[in-house]
Amino acid sequence: MALRVAGCPLCDEPGGRLVFQGAKLRVIHAAEADFPAFYRVVWADHVAEWSDLAPDDRALCMEAVAVVEQCLRAHLSPAKINLAALGNMVPHLHWHVIARFDWDSRFPSPVWAAAQRPADPQREQAIAQQLQLLEREMIRQLATRSF
Numbered sequence: 609m610a611l612r613v614a615g616c617p618l619c620d621e622p623g624g625r626l627v628f629q630g631a632k633l634r635v636i637h638a639a640e641a642d643f644p645a646f647y648r649v650v651w652a653d654h655v656a657e658w659s660d661l662a663p664d665d666r667a668l669c670m671e672a673v674a675v676v677e678q679c680l681r682a683h684l685s686p687a688k689i690n691l692a693a694l695g696n697m698v699p700h701l702h703w704h705v706i707a708r709f710d711w712d713s714r715f716p717s718p719v720w721a722a723a724q725r726p727a728d729p730q731r732e733q734a735i736a737q738q739l740q741l742l743e744r745e746m747i748r749q750l751a752t753r754s755f
Contacts, residue, residue: 611653618700619654627743630755632665633672635746637739638704642727643719644735645680645707645742649673656699668755673703675749680707683742684735690719707735 612619624636640646686707
């Protein structure tokens with residue numbers, strides 16, 4: 609049974625569209641405007657900090673982050689992958705794994721920065737159309753491990 613904290617949005621809800629659910633973590637597709645390939649790896653237990661995890665669990669979590677990153681790179685060929693584990697607003701351990709493109713509205717700045725150009729809905733839709741195949745591969749790879 610996972611350690612949960614009442615009122616935590618990542619304990620109470622999936623946090624986005626569920627892509628993969630394991631015993632220790634889940635992968636969700638986040639509905640973030642202007643960023644069609646924005647995923648989160650969410651640790652099941654409510655822990656706030658990376659160092660709260662045992663060394664084996666840290667390795668397991670980072671392996672899941674790597675799988676998500678590799679699938680994004682292989683299927684979308686982004687300009688860059690951004691990884692972040694901020695948790696300032698939601699102190700529940702989760703990693704952001706975000707495919708970035710040189711045409712996105714905030715590139716090369718972080719996704720949380722002010723827009724530098726208008727969003728490109730056509731390009732965003734083209735990325736979104738590739739997610740089903742990408743996620744099938746992501747699930748296949750994640751399912752072969754003890755997440």
